[in-house]
Amino acid sequence: RAYNFNAGPAALPLSVLQTAAEQMTNFEGTGMSVMEMSHRSENYERLNNETQGLFRTLFGIPDGYKVLFLQGGASTQFAMVPMNLLPAGKTAAFVVHGAWSTKAYKEAKLFGDAVTIASSKESGFKSVPDLSKSALPDNTAYLHVTSNETIEGVQFDAFPETGEVPLIADMSSDILSRPLDVSKFSLIYAGAQKNLGPSGVTVVIAKDELVDKSPEHLATMLRYDTHAANNSLYNTPPSFSVYIMNLVLRWIESEGGLAGIERRNVEKTNLIYQAIDESEGFYRGHADAPYRSRMNITFRLSNEDDEKAFLKAADAAGFVGLKGHRSVGGCRASTYNAVPYEACAALAEFMHDFRRKRQ
Numbered sequence: 001r002a003y004n005f006n007a008g009p010a011a012l013p014l015s016v017l018q019t020a021a022e023q024m025t026n027f028e029g030t031g032m033s034v035m036e037m038s039h040r041s042e043n044y045e046r047l048n049n050e051t052q053g054l055f056r057t058l059f060g061i062p063d064g065y066k067v068l069f070l071q072g073g074a075s076t077q078f079a080m081v082p083m084n085l086l087p088a089g090k091t092a093a094f095v096v097h098g099a100w101s102t103k104a105y106k107e108a109k110l111f112g113d114a115v116t117i118a119s120s121k122e123s124g125f126k127s128v129p130d131l132s133k134s135a136l137p138d139n140t141a142y143l144h145v146t147s148n149e150t151i152e153g154v155q156f157d158a159f160p161e162t163g164e165v166p167l168i169a170d171m172s173s174d175i176l177s178r179p180l181d182v183s184k185f186s187l188i189y190a191g192a193q194k195n196l197g198p199s200g201v202t203v204v205i206a207k208d209e210l211v212d213k214s215p216e217h218l219a220t221m222l223r224y225d226t227h228a229a230n231n232s233l234y235n236t237p238p239s240f241s242v243y244i245m246n247l248v249l250r251w252i253e254s255e256g257g258l259a260g261i262e263r264r265n266v267e268k269t270n271l272i273y274q275a276i277d278e279s280e281g282f283y284r285g286h287a288d289a290p291y292r293s294r295m296n297i298t299f300r301l302s303n304e305d306d307e308k309a310f311l312k313a314a315d316a317a318g319f320v321g322l323k324g325h326r327s328v329g330g331c332r333a334s335t336y337n338a339v340p341y342e343a344c345a346a347l348a349e350f351m352h353d354f355r356r357k358r359q
């Protein structure tokens with residue numbers, strides 16, 4: 001297996017792929033692949049419900065929330081959230097600390113009034129901005145945060161207290177990577193292709209009252225109430241993606257649930273952050289230390305020649321996906337749940353070796 005540090009679509013657990021391979025032509029004795037099954041069949045309905053149930057158990061989702069499986073990626077949620085939840089006369093508030101929260105904010109502005117209440121843009125998106133000095137406007141419909149900025153590698157630790165104002169989070173790149181108190185959030189969304197499975201399914205976890213009634217004139221497919229009322233089976237679902245997600249959720253369970261996964265993620269990323277910190281400036285982490293992501297480790301080398309040579313040598317040594325996003329350059333190691341400890345240990349070792357040879 002390659003040492004896969006891709007930012008998304010990203011590595012999947014080997015055991016999940018092996019199970020999927022075994023069941024590829026005959027899912028649970030049906031003589032069919034999941035891909036060939038009717039989404040109106042009892043078998044698929046069971047898979048759909050079981051996958052929702054696994055989410056509820058693993059994430060500790062309280063009663064009063066729906067778990068929806070949609071399509072269109074997190075990018076469609078950038079629009080669906082304001083279309084459904086931002087009425088005229090209200091304001092959507094945003095915390096902006098990287099490329100994805102910027103996009104979410106810009107998209108919301110297409111549908112209504114939106115403001116940025118705190119941003120770390122001026123300081124180069126190296127941190128989550130200090131929220132203690134920012135107040136929410138009186139007529140705030142919701143506060144939107146991005147729990148982990150995938151491109152800059154900057155992650156929320158403690159989330160803001162918003163009282164009565166709904167807190168909405170894009171968790172595309174760190175969902176199920178650590179235990180969280182879901183009851184703090186009114187709506188969470190995530191594209192699957194980092195921690196949950198293949199691209200194609202987008203998970204929305206939301207309080208019933210936010211998804212049970214959408215504005216009258218919204219298109220059917222873009223209304224949360226359509227999907228909530230139909231148990232995510234209004235139209236043909238991304239059935240294969242949901243199936244793989246089911247296997248991934250079982251794998252997380254077998255790894256000790258979110259507490260076990262978090263422990264692994266901390267151990268894995270410590271190895272790479274140590275390689276950065278011990279390098280005396282040869283590698284330079286992008287994020288300020290308290291905001292360092294456990295999912296996307298972003299760093300630069302002290303000069304462009306070294307950086308190019310590093311990426312070339314890493315590629316030759318079998319490390320995949322280490323080039324930083326084209327908008328920021330540098331290097332990025334994405335260490336999602338399924339990236340094994342051994343891959344991170346090998347990368348840390350490679351970083352030490354490369355530095356020793358180069359210095």
Ligand code: PLP
Binds near residue numbers: 173
């Ligand atoms: N939000 C975050 C934090 C992301 O990392 C990404 C993709 O990388 C997106 C949104 C966009 O997701 P999608 O490609 O599923 O639309």
